[in-house]
Amino acid sequence: MTARSYTFTHAIARKPGAGIVDGLRAVDTGAPDLQRFLQDHAHYVSLLASTGAAVSVLEPLDDYPDSVFVEDAALCLPECAIAMRPGAPSRIGEAAVMAPVLSEFYNDVVSIAGPGFIDGGDILVTEREILVGRSARTDAAGITELAQVTSNWNYKVREVTTPAGVLHFKTDCSLMDEETVLATRRLSDTGCFDGYRVINTADGEDAAANAIRFNELVLMPAGFPHTAEKLSAAGYDVHEVGNTEAAKLDGGMSCLSLRFSPLD
Ligand code: CIR
Numbered sequence: 001m002t003a004r005s006y007t008f009t010h011a012i013a014r015k016p017g018a019g020i021v022d023g024l025r026a027v028d029t030g031a032p033d034l035q036r037f038l039q040d041h042a043h044y045v046s047l048l049a050s051t052g053a054a055v056s057v058l059e060p061l062d063d064y065p066d067s068v069f070v071e072d073a074a075l076c077l078p079e080c081a082i083a084m085r086p087g088a089p090s091r092i093g094e095a096a097v098m099a100p101v102l103s104e105f106y107n108d109v110v111s112i113a114g115p116g117f118i119d120g121g122d123i124l125v126t127e128r129e130i131l132v133g134r135s136a137r138t139d140a141a142g143i144t145e146l147a148q149v150t151s152n153w154n155y156k157v158r159e160v161t162t163p164a165g166v167l168h169f170k171t172d173c174s175l176m177d178e179e180t181v182l183a184t185r186r187l188s189d190t191g192c193f194d195g196y197r198v199i200n201t202a203d204g205e206d207a208a209a210n211a212i213r214f215n216e217l218v219l220m221p222a223g224f225p226h227t228a229e230k231l232s233a234a235g236y237d238v239h240e241v242g243n244t245e246a247a248k249l250d251g252g253m254s255c256l257s258l259r260f261s262p263l264d
Pocket residue numbers: 023024025066069071072088091120121122167168170171249250251252254255
């Protein structure tokens with residue numbers, strides 16, 4: 001059986017534009033460099049495409065400085081795509097821009113109507129359930145609405161907690177395979193992955209947790225050698241991608257794409 005949680009025929013990304021200098025960030029460590037961001041982004045896209053997936057690369061959106069982080073605008077399941085309701089006021093409009101793009105791939109595109117909020121970055125889809133982390137961006141009403149929508153296809157949504165001060169649930173974890181997650185210790189210590197095999201990021205390398213399994217590859221941010229070694233030793237085909245510029249805006253590997261295999 002093909003694992004639907006990390007086997008993908010398609011991905012959507014969006015090039016970073018000049019507006020990224022105005023992107024949201026928890027701590028200002030300087031403006032991202034567009035040329036370097038574009039190079040890293042092209043490397044990221046080429047790795048996704050190297051697996052045989054069709055990767056659509058959208059043009060930058062001038063009105064939305066954070067729109068390179070396409071993951072937050074939608075959740076793509078095999079049966080349907082769901083436009084989110086991002087919790088940052090400057091990002092809420094990104095979902096409505098993404099919905100028609102998703103309609104090119106899906107017959108069923110639904111939207112989180114509110115009043116709650118939910119960001120794609122807080123959602124980890126595993127083979128058996130959908131984990132959603134409450135965070136500064138995702139609230140109880142948003143999670144309840146997602147649970148209602150996805151119950152149409154018999155998905156189970158489980159609410160968990162994003163650690164305080166962490167932007168998104170998937171800032172601190174990634175799916176590696178049917179039973180394995182990569183996670184920071186501060187997140188796995190909450191017990192939210194009981195029943196899964198957990199590989200913890202190495203000490204001092206929490207920022208390595210935002211990785212992705214995409215078909216046969218694992219993409220992780222460059223610069224975390226001990227975690228890369230752990231993943232390689234566990235048998236994963238690890239590829240490092242420069243992430244210095246996205247990191248200035250609290251972004252990582254998962255944020256940069258929507259990954260999906262539509263059933264239609
Ligand atoms: C934001 O604060 O919304 C962006 N600067 C970063 C979004 C990162 N996305 C993600 O973790 N899924």
